[in-house]
Amino acid sequence: MALELGTSSVSLEKTPDGRRLVVRHGADTSVDTVWNILTDTDCWADWGPSVTAVETATRYIDDGTTGRVCVAGAVWLPFEVTACTPYRWTWTVARLPATGHFVEERAGGSVVGFEIPPLATGYAPVCARACQRIATLAQQRDA
Template identity: 65%
Template sequence: MWAPYGARAAIEQTPDGRRIVVRRDVDAPADTVWDVLTDTEQWHAWGPSVSDVECDDQYIDAGTTGRVRVADAAWFPFEVTSCESYRWTWTVARLNATGHRVEPGPSGTVVAFEIPPLAAGYVPVCARACARIGELVEERERQTE
């Protein structure tokens, strides 16, 4: 399945059922990618539809709640429903939303988003998010060298 921004997309079985998984290779350690993915202060930097986040926790965990502002317009409540083993899921406005994960490997790291098949139109947004995460973590890695 086609995806922009150097990402790949395919329908796969996930813990939450069949999803379109959008993934991209990232030249950074898995822990660095996970740090960016779970840091609520970074969500607006990599999430194309996220304008702002209000949350008491900088780093999410299962049960974390807050509000996310979408497209500089409406605020929606969110709750992180699971967060373990380099994978987290959430509900937004009490609806199941995208899953997020990091896949460490011997030759690099992959960042991935899991999208319900009925939300296939969201593939380019997630592909752009993968690219932005790659840019953020690669810049972070350059600064630590």
């Protein structure tokens, strides 16, 4: 999918986890830099509008990583990373399927994206904001 740097798109697509609403944002930075930010739990509160803190035994997630995430500054919810392969990871939060996260290579940079379960489509604006924040953080690191 062609996506201009600094712009976002939203579409309904078939993903490895079935039909999802997919939010993408073009970034003028490397896939590896974006991936580092997506998998570094120390960064989640910097880019996740609803995340205020994370507790886990390991800083960087992998398949099977568990922990707790604090949302809205008040509620702690358990999470488990259900799949983590290069450039894509998914998780459950409070045992419910949550967003998928990915980064794709593209000419001149990368595309960061979220896959949203159909029942959570109202979360798309939050995911779009998170994608923008990730792109900004990655560009600052690459500068």
